[in-house]
Every structure is written in structure tokens, then in C-alpha cells.
Amino acid sequence: MRKIDQDHTRFRDIVRGRIKGDLKKYVTSGEMLGKQGDKYVSIPLPQIQLPKFRYGKNQKGGVGQGEGDEGDPVQGQGEGEGQAGENEGQHTLEVDVSIDDLAKILGEELELPNIEARGKQVIKSSATRFTGISKVGPQSLRHFKRTFRQALKRQIATGSYDPENPVVVPIKEDHRYRYMKTREEPQAAAAVIYMMDVSGSMGREQKEIVRIEAFWIDTWLRSQYKNLEVAYIVHDAAAHIVDQHTFFHLRESGGTKISSAYELCLQLIEDKYPADEWNIYPFHFSDGDNWSSRDTERCVELLKGSIIPMSNQFAYGQVKSAYGSGQFKKDLDRFFSGEEKLVTTDILDRDGILPSIKAFLGKGR
Amino acid sequence: MGNLTPELAKIRDETRELAANYGLDFYEVIFELVDADELNMIAAYGGFPTRYPHWRFGMEYEQLAKSYAYGLSKIYELVINNDPCYAYLMRSNSLTDQKLVMAHVYGHCDFFKNNAWFSKTSRKMMDIMANHGARIRRYMDKYGVGVVEDFIDRVQSLDNLIDIYSPFIKRDEGDAPAQSGGGDEGKVHKLQAKDYMDRYINPPEFLEQQREDAEKAREQNMRYPARPQRDVLKFLLENAPLQSWQQDVLALLREEAYYFAPQGMTKIMNEGWAVFWHSTMMCRHLVDASEIISYCDAHSGTLSTQPGQVNPYKLGVELFRDIEDRWNKGKFGIDYFSCEDAEERRNWNRPTNQGREKVFQVRKIYNDISFIDEFVNEEFAEQQKMFVYGVNQATGQMEIVDRDYTKVKKSLLNALTNFGNPIIEVVDANYQNRGELYLFHDWAGVDLQFDYASQTLKYLHELWGRPVHIETRDEGKPQLLSFDGKEAQMREVAASKPDVEVIGTQETDD
Structure with a gap:
């Protein structure tokens, strides 16, 4: 065993909580930054940060370089971690990561199982390709190379080919044409329906958490299904279907009526994604502060009666907002204790994102 | 010497000779060719494969190994301040990269050997x-x-x-408390005076003052540490x-x-210096036509900046180049500095050709703080598009606050002070006469992270064995954070030092 492997094993043991329990609380689900196109994404990586006298994070400003006017937001500043001066001369380079790799990395880190699509929902997609060759066909589809080769073959066989004077003339029998073939490919189709509470209590940070989580869920599901459709629903007291940009940027205010979103979700499933053809994944994010218990009852009814039976899994993530966490998660857990297709998580802050993803996707449904 | 292939050994000899001809002065460099996994391992140990065992190195290793495996980053080079210098080359790097790394390494080695701030480090580390x-x-x-x-x-x-x-610096010299035992302590010193003048020359207030001073001096002497x-x-x-x-x-x-x-203390300078030399040697001598693209690719990757960060490689090399340029064109001295006309300053050219000499001098005696303080000027800050950013309290977002170069400089210097660590001193080892340890955080506008601070106090308590305290500030209000062996507490106290001027970084547009 190499020396580093001993140190590494020891580190893993601390992370898993097997030894040195007092350090467990310093384990952070740190992250590596990867680049996907021009977006930066993070990859989970557990780290232990020993306590030190050091400056608090957010108060720190700093110096940057680049374009921009006063008041322009600054993106991508690091937290200035790491001890100055150690690892002298280390020199790192950022590289692009493909979406597939990202999904693989996420899968490995969170030990996610591959999703098994539901049997009868496997639909077939047919594609026509000109992959065949035929002896008859229209001139416009003549395969020149094949025709020429055929003519050459014939001339050599009959001895009429002269290498000194290589003239090859195809006759009618030599002609070859491209031919259309239909291929049927089994394809699992999945629909992801993101629902977000945009009532006054969901702030910028809460939306950011939803955005990060949705990105990773999207990445993972896309790696599992070729044909993924995504729908976005926002709701306060009423629900609307919106596009992706609006979903992440909209700021409404007002009351919260969760049933409005569930009704719209159900309607969407019935209209566009019939449950016998689609794998359906509704995700709902809210701070859990529903308007009334009557409405919560209505939600439970909708979930129990229609949405959950139609879906592979229904996920509810409760994001903690400045006004605290609401009652809704507790209500769901109470009504649906023992229901395997419902997963609920509490997302207290950004550190809660990864465990939440793991809970949502960890069952491989 | 190392395990280089004949091809690499030839490049090394060429580079070494080139570096020496340029006046670089270095310890012998031993290059070791290692594969990626070994390099990650060595880097995890901070460059010293024989270091003591500790899980932290395992953590570093995991991070490096994973980001290498996922193709997120790789280590280019690793060089150790030692005599001889050890430098590691990654086996899988292209020949162009190896050339670049070697040239870069000679820059570092020259810096290690000659920069004054390294003069006290052991070369047998x-x-x-x-x-x-x-x-x-x-x-x-x-x-x-x-x-x-x-x-x-x-x-x-x-x-x-x-x-x-x-x-x-020898801070303790001549600092030992005056324990001559002359019996003067606490005794009130009277000025000489005739009896009838005594109450005018030594009025009661004066005597009172004297008594207080003496009392203070005595307390100070009783204090441990004295300073x-x-x-x-x-x-x-x-x-x-x-x-x-x-x-x-x-x-x-x-x-x-x-x-x-x-x-x-010299991260910016050290990297800047190494980039300065690798780019000089590569561009003028080592790169052949077929390699120029891959060299440029690697080089620009090193110097790339992100909006919210200062890249030490970039800042360092730009500043060295600027210094060389200024000292070549005579942009220094009283004439230059008293010139008020920006246009004239920009086009200033009184050939002095002292640029090379100057950069060598700078690499010898400066550290990052003095380097930035002396050489970042208005033109440089503007040319490099530098800005100060901070949190806008209204939106919670980081945004550009200012482009004024004095503020940029202040903020940079602030961040570099004590490597961005809070300045903390032991003030009293016998606090309240109970053997408790009292630390003082010299607050300069940024608060400590309090949850970490109280945990650190807990660890400190384990070493000290008695209650420990640290005086700091929470948004400007003096606070005493204590750990008594059971729980951490924070309470307001009277500040032992007067308020400080808060510098730039916390400002927001209200």
C-alpha cells in the first residue's frame, strides 16, 4: 500500500463518519468547478475544513480584472480557499466537460442507480435512412461510387480492363441506387415537470437553489433518456406554464395555492404526456407555506387520485426561505407515509442540494 | 540527475544554459519525470513525498486525482524550494509543455535563491x-x-x-521587563523643590498623575507577555x-x-517572474514554428483572468513587464512623477535602458505587498482594467464598486496583508489573574467567521488547558468570544484599542 493510500483511506473513513466523529461536522460537500459550454457547474467533492480564525465569507470583496461599469455584477469569484503558499508552483488548467461526463460524474459521486424505464411505456420511434442499396431506383439516388466499383469489377472479370488506358464505362446492370430503410428504435420517453412556488416568500437565494438543483436533475435524466421533454410551471395563487427563462427569473408576489399547480400539472399530463407512453417526473419546489389547510387537502387528493399513480415518482423539495419552512412537507409526509413514489426533502441551504438530489434520484425509478 | 529521457535532457541543458546567459542564478535543478498519479500524490504532500502521514494529504490527493480523472484540471509543474531544487514534469505532457515548464521552473529557482524573503528558509527542506x-x-x-x-x-x-x-525582525530584543528590583515601582516620584515651593511644583494633581503612571507601569511589568x-x-x-x-x-x-x-508572501512576484522568463525564453529561443500554437494555448491558459479574481500569474508578469518598460524609457524619478500631463506621461521616452537591471533588483528585495504598493500606479490599473468589487447589501450580489486605482490598490494590499489571515496576538496569558489566555484580533473592517472562531477557541483550549478568549468585533462592535471548557460565549466588551478606519471593501452604494 502506498503512503498516500493510507492517508486517503483515513480521509474517507472520516468522511463516512467511521473514525474521529468530532470532525464529521466539518465535512462539507465541497465542489469542483467544471465548465460546460460557457456555464460553470459544480461537481460534488467532500472536504474537511478544519476550523481556523479566518474571515467570514460573504463580507469579503476584492479586486478583479475585466470589463464592466460600476454597479455591474461580478460573476464567478472564488472564495479564496486554500492556504496561501502551500503547493507552490501548482498550476491548474480548466477543461470543458461534456454533459454526458457531468452526468457520469454526478452518478458516481452520489452513487445513483441507473433508472429503469417502465416496461410498457417504451415507445418506438421510427427513422428512415438511406442505408440500403438497390439495383433499381431513380437516377437522382444513384450511388456513383458503388456503380463505378461494380463496373470496374465487371470489366476486370471480363478482361476488358486495360490499366494502361483505365476507362471504365458502367452499363445498365452496373447501376446501383440508394435505398430507403426504416429502422425502429425503442426509446424511452420521459417528461419532467418542474413546478416552483414564486410567491412573495421565495427570494433570490431560494430560486437559485431551485435552479442549481433543476440543472443537475435535468443533466441526470437527460443521460438516462434520449427523449426528454421538460415543462415548467410557476404558481403563486394561480399557476401558469412558462418557458425556462421565465421559470428561473420570474418574481411574483402574493399568496400560495399549491393545488393550482397540481391541477395544471395533471392537465398537462393528460393532454401531452399520457402515462402509458411516458415516464413522468414531476418535481415541485416551494417554501411550503400553503395558503390554507383546505387547499392542502385538495393537493393531497390530486396527488393520491391522479398524479402519483401516473408518475414514476413525485418529488417535493421544500426550500427554506427567510420566513422559515412551512407546513406542507409535514402534511405530505403524514398523508403519504409508506408511499414509495413520493419523495420529500428539506433543502435548508446550498449544502442541502446534493443530499436532496440523491434522495430524489437515488431510487432509480 | 533525475530520470529524463535523452531528448528532455537535451532540452534541459539548452534551457539551463539559456537561463544562465540571461543572468538567472539558481540552485541546480533536478527534474523528475513522473506520471499523473505520482504527480498528484507528490502535490498532495505539498511537494514532499516523505512528509508525515495525515488525512489532509489524502483529501488533497482525492481532489487532485478526481479533477484529473474527470478532465477538469491537471498540474503542469511542481517545484520545490530546496538546494538542489526539485521539479516534477508530467510524463504525458507534450514536448512543448515540457519546454515551457522547464523554462518556468528556472524562473522559480532563481527567485527562491535570490529573493530576500526566502533567505531565511532552509534549503535542506x-x-x-x-x-x-x-x-x-x-x-x-x-x-x-x-x-x-x-x-x-x-x-x-x-x-x-x-x-x-x-x-x-528581533521583536523581543531589549524588551524584557525591567525587573531590576530597584524598589522604585509604585513609589511616587517627586520633583525636587524647596519646602515652601513644594505644593506649587508638586501639586496634588501631578502627584496623582505620577501615582497612576507608576501603577500602570507596574501592571504592564506584571503582565505576561510584556508585549x-x-x-x-x-x-x-x-x-x-x-x-x-x-x-x-x-x-x-x-x-x-x-x-x-x-x-x-511572494506568490504574485514569484509566478510573475517565472512567467516573465518562460515567455522570454520560449518566444525568443525554444519554440519552433510547429509548436507556436500549442505554446500560445498553454501560455494564454496560464494568464487567463476571470472577472472576480486576480490571477497572480497575470498580475505578476504584467507588472514586471511594466517595470521593465518604465525603466527602459526613463519613466521614473522626480521629472516623471511631477509631470501632470497624462498624454506626456504616456508617451514619455527618455531612453535609460535600465529595465533589465531594475527587474532583477525588484525580484531581489520586494515581496508582494511592497511590489504592489510601489509599482501599481494609475496607468497600470487602468491598462489592466482592475476594479474593486463588493457585496451590494440591497441585492446580496457581488458587483463592481469602483475603478479608482487608489482603492484598487488598497483593497489588493488589504487582501495580501498577513496572507489574507486575520491578525491575532496573544495579549495576556494571565487574564483576570486566573491563567486564562486572552487573544486580540486587530479588526480591520472584516469580521471573523464566528462559528469557526468558536471551534478554534475550543481547540486552543485543549492546548492551553484553561479558559481562552479572543477580543474581536462584530460589525464594528467590540466583542469578547470565550471558551471555558464547556461552551462558547460571546459578550460585548470595552474595546482595548480605538476604532479603526475601515478600508474600502465593505462599501456599498446605499
């Missing part, structure tokens, strides 16, 4: 680290891995509390009730912290 490793392993055999490792954890929590300038100590590790080493093995471990970890300190 490879051996010393191996000895440290052996000693700690022996203690682990004797006292148990867990016990020793826990102690190392405690020390590592405190290892930023050193006095980085202490190798250069605040920045080197908290040293103070603990000398005063905390430690077992002998603990003392040894603390001493050797402290030695390592001091060894690494100059690298933190």
Missing part, C-alpha cells in the same frame, strides 16, 4: 521534512495514531497564527502545558509553516 515524517511516525507508534493525529489537527487549526516577519505576541504558536510552544512529544510536534509543524510562509 527535503531532508528536514523526511525527519519530521520519521519523528511523527515514531510518536504514532508510541502514543497511537489517533492521539497524535488529533494533536496535529489542533495545531493545524492554529497554524496561521504565526509572525511572518519574525525571521527578519503582544503575534507568533501564537511560539507562545504556546513556550508556555502551554504540553508533553514533550506534543512540544516536538508543535515545533516541527511551526517550522513547516515558516518554511511555506515566503511562498505566500
Whole structure:
């Protein structure tokens, strides 16, 4: 065993909580930054940060370089971690990561199982390709190379080919044409329906958490299904279907009526994604502060009666907002204790994102 | 010397000769060709494969190995300040990269050998680290891995509390409390006067004042330490009730912290200097036509900046180039500085050709703080598009606050002060006459992270054995954070130092 492997094993043991329990609380689900196109994404990586006298994070400003006017937001500043001066001369380079790799990395880190699509929902997609060759066909589809080769073959066989004077003339029998073939490919189709509470209590940070989580869920599901459709629903007291940009940027205010979103979700499933053809994944994010218990009852009814039976899994993530966490998660857990297709998580802050993803996707449904 | 292939050995010889001809002066460099996994391992140990065992190195290794495996980043080069210098080359790098790395490494080695701030570091650190490793392993055999490792954890929590300038300044000299025992203490000193003049020359208020001064002096002399100590590790080493093995471990970890300190103090310069030389040598000599694209690709990757960060490579090399340019064109001295016309300053050219000489001088005597303080000027800040950013309290977003170069400079210097660590001193080791340890955080506008601070106090308490306190500020209000062995507490106190002027970084547009 190499020396580093001993140190590494020891580190893993601390992370898993097997030894040195007092350090467990310093384990952070740190992250590596990867680049996907021009977006930066993070990859989970557990780290232990020993306590030190050091400056608090957010108060720190700093110096940057680049374009921009006063008041322009600054993106991508690091937290200035790491001890100055150690690892002298280390020199790192950022590289692009493909979406597939990202999904693989996420899968490995969170030990996610591959999703098994539901049997009868496997639909077939047919594609026509000109992959065949035929002896008859229209001139416009003549395969020149094949025709020429055929003519050459014939001339050599009959001895009429002269290498000194290589003239090859195809006759009618030599002609070859491209031919259309239909291929049927089994394809699992999945629909992801993101629902977000945009009532006054969901702030910028809460939306950011939803955005990060949705990105990773999207990445993972896309790696599992070729044909993924995504729908976005926002709701306060009423629900609307919106596009992706609006979903992440909209700021409404007002009351919260969760049933409005569930009704719209159900309607969407019935209209566009019939449950016998689609794998359906509704995700709902809210701070859990529903308007009334009557409405919560209505939600439970909708979930129990229609949405959950139609879906592979229904996920509810409760994001903690400045006004605290609401009652809704507790209500769901109470009504649906023992229901395997419902997963609920509490997302207290950004550190809660990864465990939440793991809970949502960890069952491989 | 190393295990280079004949091809690489030839490049090394060529590069070494070139570097020497340019006037670089370095210890012999031993290049080792290693594969990616070995390099990650060596890097995890901070460059010293024989270092003491600790889970933290395993953590670093995992991080490096994973980001390499996922193609997120790779280490280009690793060089150790030692005589001879050790440098590691990654086997899988292209020949162009190897050339670049070698040229870069000679730049670093010259810097290690000649920069004044490295002058007190040991050049036999490879051996010393191996000895440290052996000693700690022996203690682990004797006292148990867990016990020793826990102690190392405690020390590592405190290892930023050193006095980085202490190798250069003798702070304690002539500082011993005046314990001549002359019996003067507490006695009120009267001015000489005739009886009838006495109450005019020594009025009661004056006597009172004298009595207070004497009292204060006595208190000061009773105090331990007599003067605040920045080197908290040293103070603990000398005063905390430690077992002998603990003392040894603390001493050797402290030695390592001091060894690494100059690298933190000169990060910008050191990297800038290495880039300055690799680009000079590569562009003028080493790169052939077929390699120019891949060289440029690697080089620009090194110098790329992100909006919210200062890239030390970029800042360093630009500043060195600017200095060379200025001293070539005579852009210094009283004439230049008293010139008010921006246009004239920009086009200033009175050939002096002292640029090369000047950059060599700068690399010898400056560190990052003096480097930035002296050479970042308005033109430079503007040309480099530098700005100060901060949190806008209204939106919670980071945004550009200012492009004024004095503020940019202040903020940069602020961040570099004490490597971005809070300045903390031992003020009193017998607080309230109960043997409690009192630390003082010299607050300069940024608060400590309080949850971490109270945990650190807890660790400190384990070493000190008595309650520990740190005086700091919470948004400007003086607070005393204490740990008494059971729980951490924070309460308001009277400040022992007057308010400070808060510098730039916290400003927002209200």
C-alpha cells in the first residue's frame, strides 16, 4: 500500500463518519468547478475544513480584472480557499466537460442507480435512412461510387480492363441506387415537470437553489433518456406554464395555492404526456407555506387520485426561505407515509442540494 | 540527475544554459519525470513525498486525482524550494509543455535563491521534512495514531497564527521587563523643590498623575507577555502545558509553516517572474514554428483572468513587464512623477535602458505587498482594467464598486496583508489573574467567521488547558468570544484599542 493510500483511506473513513466523529461536522460537500459550454457547474467533492480564525465569507470583496461599469455584477469569484503558499508552483488548467461526463460524474459521486424505464411505456420511434442499396431506383439516388466499383469489377472479370488506358464505362446492370430503410428504435420517453412556488416568500437565494438543483436533475435524466421533454410551471395563487427563462427569473408576489399547480400539472399530463407512453417526473419546489389547510387537502387528493399513480415518482423539495419552512412537507409526509413514489426533502441551504438530489434520484425509478 | 529521457535532457541543458546567459542564478535543478498519479500524490504532500502521514494529504490527493480523472484540471509543474531544487514534469505532457515548464521552473529557482524573503528558509527542506515524517511516525507508534493525529489537527487549526516577519525582525530584543528590583515601582516620584515651593511644583494633581503612571507601569511589568505576541504558536510552544512529544510536534509543524510562509508572501512576484522568463525564453529561443500554437494555448491558459479574481500569474508578469518598460524609457524619478500631463506621461521616452537591471533588483528585495504598493500606479490599473468589487447589501450580489486605482490598490494590499489571515496576538496569558489566555484580533473592517472562531477557541483550549478568549468585533462592535471548557460565549466588551478606519471593501452604494 502506498503512503498516500493510507492517508486517503483515513480521509474517507472520516468522511463516512467511521473514525474521529468530532470532525464529521466539518465535512462539507465541497465542489469542483467544471465548465460546460460557457456555464460553470459544480461537481460534488467532500472536504474537511478544519476550523481556523479566518474571515467570514460573504463580507469579503476584492479586486478583479475585466470589463464592466460600476454597479455591474461580478460573476464567478472564488472564495479564496486554500492556504496561501502551500503547493507552490501548482498550476491548474480548466477543461470543458461534456454533459454526458457531468452526468457520469454526478452518478458516481452520489452513487445513483441507473433508472429503469417502465416496461410498457417504451415507445418506438421510427427513422428512415438511406442505408440500403438497390439495383433499381431513380437516377437522382444513384450511388456513383458503388456503380463505378461494380463496373470496374465487371470489366476486370471480363478482361476488358486495360490499366494502361483505365476507362471504365458502367452499363445498365452496373447501376446501383440508394435505398430507403426504416429502422425502429425503442426509446424511452420521459417528461419532467418542474413546478416552483414564486410567491412573495421565495427570494433570490431560494430560486437559485431551485435552479442549481433543476440543472443537475435535468443533466441526470437527460443521460438516462434520449427523449426528454421538460415543462415548467410557476404558481403563486394561480399557476401558469412558462418557458425556462421565465421559470428561473420570474418574481411574483402574493399568496400560495399549491393545488393550482397540481391541477395544471395533471392537465398537462393528460393532454401531452399520457402515462402509458411516458415516464413522468414531476418535481415541485416551494417554501411550503400553503395558503390554507383546505387547499392542502385538495393537493393531497390530486396527488393520491391522479398524479402519483401516473408518475414514476413525485418529488417535493421544500426550500427554506427567510420566513422559515412551512407546513406542507409535514402534511405530505403524514398523508403519504409508506408511499414509495413520493419523495420529500428539506433543502435548508446550498449544502442541502446534493443530499436532496440523491434522495430524489437515488431510487432509480 | 533525475530520470529524463535523452531528448528532455537535451532540452534541459539548452534551457539551463539559456537561463544562465540571461543572468538567472539558481540552485541546480533536478527534474523528475513522473506520471499523473505520482504527480498528484507528490502535490498532495505539498511537494514532499516523505512528509508525515495525515488525512489532509489524502483529501488533497482525492481532489487532485478526481479533477484529473474527470478532465477538469491537471498540474503542469511542481517545484520545490530546496538546494538542489526539485521539479516534477508530467510524463504525458507534450514536448512543448515540457519546454515551457522547464523554462518556468528556472524562473522559480532563481527567485527562491535570490529573493530576500526566502533567505531565511532552509534549503535542506527535503531532508528536514523526511525527519519530521520519521519523528511523527515514531510518536504514532508510541502514543497511537489517533492521539497524535488529533494533536496535529489542533495545531493545524492554529497554524496561521504565526509572525511572518519574525525571521527578519528581533521583536523581543531589549524588551524584557525591567525587573531590576530597584524598589522604585509604585513609589511616587517627586520633583525636587524647596519646602515652601513644594505644593506649587508638586501639586496634588501631578502627584496623582505620577501615582497612576507608576501603577500602570507596574501592571504592564506584571503582565505576561510584556508585549503582544503575534507568533501564537511560539507562545504556546513556550508556555502551554504540553508533553514533550506534543512540544516536538508543535515545533516541527511551526517550522513547516515558516518554511511555506515566503511562498505566500511572494506568490504574485514569484509566478510573475517565472512567467516573465518562460515567455522570454520560449518566444525568443525554444519554440519552433510547429509548436507556436500549442505554446500560445498553454501560455494564454496560464494568464487567463476571470472577472472576480486576480490571477497572480497575470498580475505578476504584467507588472514586471511594466517595470521593465518604465525603466527602459526613463519613466521614473522626480521629472516623471511631477509631470501632470497624462498624454506626456504616456508617451514619455527618455531612453535609460535600465529595465533589465531594475527587474532583477525588484525580484531581489520586494515581496508582494511592497511590489504592489510601489509599482501599481494609475496607468497600470487602468491598462489592466482592475476594479474593486463588493457585496451590494440591497441585492446580496457581488458587483463592481469602483475603478479608482487608489482603492484598487488598497483593497489588493488589504487582501495580501498577513496572507489574507486575520491578525491575532496573544495579549495576556494571565487574564483576570486566573491563567486564562486572552487573544486580540486587530479588526480591520472584516469580521471573523464566528462559528469557526468558536471551534478554534475550543481547540486552543485543549492546548492551553484553561479558559481562552479572543477580543474581536462584530460589525464594528467590540466583542469578547470565550471558551471555558464547556461552551462558547460571546459578550460585548470595552474595546482595548480605538476604532479603526475601515478600508474600502465593505462599501456599498446605499
